Amino acid sequence: MDDRRRLAILGGLALAGGVSLSAQAQEPNAAERFAARLNAHDIDGFAALFAQSYINNQSSAAAPARKDLSPKQATVAFFQARLTAMPDLQVTIETQMRQGDKVAASFVYSGTHKGPYFGIAPTGKALRFTSCDIFRVEAGLIAEHWGMGDIAGVMAQLKG
Numbered sequence: 701m702d703d704r705r706r707l708a709i710l711g712g713l714a715l716a717g718g719v720s721l722s723a724q725a726q727e728p729n730a731a732e733r734f735a736a737r738l739n740a741h742d743i744d745g746f747a748a749l750f751a752q753s754y755i756n757n758q759s760s761a762a763a764p765a766r767k768d769l770s771p772k773q774a775t776v777a778f779f780q781a782r783l784t785a786m787p788d789l790q791v792t793i794e795t796q797m798r799q800g801d802k803v804a805a806s807f808v809y810s811g812t813h814k815g816p817y818f819g820i821a822p823t824g825k826a827l828r829f830t831s832c833d834i835f836r837v838e839a840g841l842i843a844e845h846w847g848m849g850d851i852a853g854v855m856a857q858l859k860g
Contacts, residue, residue: 729796729798729803729837730749730803730835730837730842731793731796731803731804731805731807731833731835732793732796733749734746734749734791734805734807734833734835734842735791735792735793735805735807737749738779738782738783738789738791739789739790739791741783741787741789743776743779743780743783746776746779747772747776749841749842750772750775750776750841750842751772751838751839751841751842751843752770752772753843754770754771754772754775754841754842754843754844754845755771755843755844755845756771756774756775756844756845757844757845757846758845758846758847758848758849760849760851775845781817782809782817784815784816785811785813785814785815785816785817785822786809786811786812786813786814786815786817786827787811787812787814787815788811788812788814789809789810789811790809790810790811791807791808791809792807792808792810793805793806793807793808794806794807794808794830801836801837801838802834802835802836802837803834803835803837804832804833804834804835805832805833805835806830806831806832807830807831807832807833808828808829808830809827809828809829809830809831810826810827810828811826811827812824812825812826812827813825813826813827813858817854817858818851818854818855818858820858820859823858825857825858827854827857827858828857829849829850829851829853829854829857830849830850830853831847831848831849831850832847832848833845833846833847833848834846834847
């Protein structure tokens with residue numbers, strides 16, 4: 701379905717529900733707030749996006765779950781390490797979809813490797829990598845996450 705048709709359908713649903721389309725379109729969703737907080741390098745604001753009961757369903761051999769931290773703390777620590785490694789980190793959204801209480805987005809991360817990352821000393825290389833993530837939102841907070849990040853691509857760029 702193209703964006704104009706989706707917008708028309710959403711507009712009709714919003715108007716039928718008594719909510720104006722312009723108000724709905726102006727309110728950033730979880731993916732947009734996620735990218736904005738990382739772009740601002742605001743780790744406290746980033747942490748505030750997640751519910752205390754946050755569940756992270758993503759697992760990776762390259763970035764295993766930390767048993768010493770809650771899922772929320774581990775996610776914040778992971779992105780703090782990313783911001784430390786790439787102090788000029790920028791995040792863009794290639795595409796996104798919203799359905800019910802879920803938001804899915806394809807993110808592009810870019811930055812210069814100026815700090816240790818995955819145990820690799822700074823290389824000064826420009827990095828670009830992606831992730832696809834699904835967030836379940838509850839009371840305006842990210843309550844659950846599923847996703848896949850291109851950690852193998854990051855490692856190839858760091859070592860190559």
